[in-house]
Amino acid sequence: MTPALNVEGISVALGGREVLRDVGFSLAPGAFCGLIGANGSGKTTLLRTILGFTAPSAGRVTLGGAVGYVPQKLQLDPDMPIRARDFVELGLNGHRFGFPFPSRARRARVEELLSAVDAKTFADQRIGELSGGQQQRVLIAHALIREPKLLLLDEPLANLDLRAAAEIIALLKRVAAQGVAVLISAHDMNPLLRAMDRIVYLANGRAASGKTQDVVRTEVLSALYGYHIDVIRVHERILVVAGEHGAHGHEHVAAIP
Ligand SMILES: Nc1ncnc2c1ncn2[C@@H]1O[C@H](COP(=O)(O)OP(=O)(O)OP(=O)(O)O)[C@@H](O)[C@H]1O
Numbered sequence: 001m002t003p004a005l006n007v008e009g010i011s012v013a014l015g016g017r018e019v020l021r022d023v024g025f026s027l028a029p030g031a032f033c034g035l036i037g038a039n040g041s042g043k044t045t046l047l048r049t050i051l052g053f054t055a056p057s058a059g060r061v062t063l064g065g066a067v068g069y070v071p072q073k074l075q076l077d078p079d080m081p082i083r084a085r086d087f088v089e090l091g092l093n094g095h096r097f098g099f100p101f102p103s104r105a106r107r108a109r110v111e112e113l114l115s116a117v118d119a120k121t122f123a124d125q126r127i128g129e130l131s132g133g134q135q136q137r138v139l140i141a142h143a144l145i146r147e148p149k150l151l152l153l154d155e156p157l158a159n160l161d162l163r164a165a166a167e168i169i170a171l172l173k174r175v176a177a178q179g180v181a182v183l184i185s186a187h188d189m190n191p192l193l194r195a196m197d198r199i200v201y202l203a204n205g206r207a208a209s210g211k212t213q214d215v216v217r218t219e220v221l222s223a224l225y226g227y228h229i230d231v232i233r234v235h236e237r238i239l240v241v242a243g244e245h246g247a248h249g250h251e252h253v254a255a256i257p
Contacts, residue, residue, distance in 0.1 A: 002064045004029050004150045004181035005050065010059030012045055018205055019045050022059070025200050025209035027181040029064070029149065032173060034192040034212075035185040037202030043185040044072065046202070047152050050183075064181075065149030070139045072154040074127070084130065084138045085123040088113055091145035113141040117171060133164030140171065144180075151175060153184045157191055169195045189216075216240065 005027040012020040019042045027033055037043050048054040050061050051069055089110045114120050117137040122130060127138060136156055143151060153172070157165040173195055176182045186192055189199070193212065200209040201216070203224045208215045215221075216238060221229040225242070232239040 001028060003027060003062070004031070004064040005183070006062040006064075007046075007050065008059050008062070010046075010049060010056040010061065012042070012049055012054060012056050014045065014054075020049070020056075020202075020207075021205040023202075023207040024059070025207060027150070027183060027198070029179045029181055030176050031181045031183075031198050032176040032196050033181070033183050033198035033200060034189055034196040035183055035200045035202070036189040036192075037185075037187065039187055041202040042205060043187075043202060044154055046200075046207075047154055047183075047185060050150075050152060063150060066146055068143030068146070068148035068151045068180075070136070070143050070151070070153040070156055072158070074135060074139070077128075079128050080126075082127055083124050084119060084127050084134075085110060085114065087127050087138055088119075088123075088141045088145060091142035109145060113145050116144070116174075117141045131164070132159050133161075133167060136160070136164075136168050137171065140168075140175070144175065148180060150181045150183070153182070155185055155187070157184075157186055157188075162191070165191050 003026045007023060007025050009022050009024050010020060011018060011022055023046065035043050035046065045054060047069070049056055051067060089106065092106060092109070114123050117140050119134065119137045119141060122134055127135060130138065156168055160168065169191065172182050172184065184192065196212060198210065199212045199215045200207050201221070201224065203221070204226055206224055208220050208224045216231055218229060218231045221231060221240060227242065230239070230241045232241060
């Protein structure tokens with residue numbers, strides 16, 4: 001099966017510093033994958049490189065089809081008087097504004113997407129008036145309207161309460177079940193652990209990837225960080241803790257699936 005995404009040995013330098021080094025992994029259609037790393041570990045840089053916004057100094061990215069992208073922040077002024085429904089429709093034509101006479105097919109497609117993300121009840125509200133979770137739904141519909149094979153989301157759960165985050169994860173699981181590969185960045189893997197079947201863990205500019213239980217392990221993470229890391233299981237949770245030689249005392253708490 002052709003992968004939805006193939007990242008082969010990419011390195012990226014920004015401002016003279018190597019932010020990513022020899023990062024490689026592949027996503028099959030329908031994969032649900034977390035891109036996990038601390039702040040500044042290079043998650044956004046990796047997503048931008050996959051999108052072609054940032055050129056790698058080595059390696060290459062191969063896509064199996066169109067890519068949908070949900071950025072960390074809404075690219076529109078939140079006060080802009082645009083309805084959720086119209087924003088979803090903009091996904092069909094990039095960022096061109098104004099469709100005075102939308103075609104029947106165009107309207108039907110927008111309705112289909114609004115219902116797929118459960119956004120019909122607030123589709124006529126201004127986007128700036130919506131809650132964080134509602135805005136995420138609208139952004140996801142916007143990104144999906146052109147039937148991408150790969151959906152990239154930059155910290156979609158940041159700023160959401162637990163319930164809204166769980167609802168967004170359930171929605172993204174449904175998207176993956178339709179055969180779209182979903183890659184979600186998060187500094188906290190905790191909310192994603194039960195849902196994701198794959199993980200790409202970034203530290204030190206490098207990545208470890210695979211099934212979650214194969215990656216979130218003492219040996220694997222110690223090799224990645226370059227110093228001893230303990231992965232400790234307590235009450236169905238995992239603590240990822242830098243050992244006594246850890247330079248930065250990086251700490252991460254996460255529940256296992
Ligand atoms: N244009 C740039 N020039 C120089 N350094 C940059 C540039 N953009 C990002 N960086 C650096 O690259 C590193 C990775 O940044 P990136 O935004 O990819 O991390 P991140 O994992 O997405 O972090 P966060 O969770 O904080 O958004 C950071 O140390 C950042 O300071």
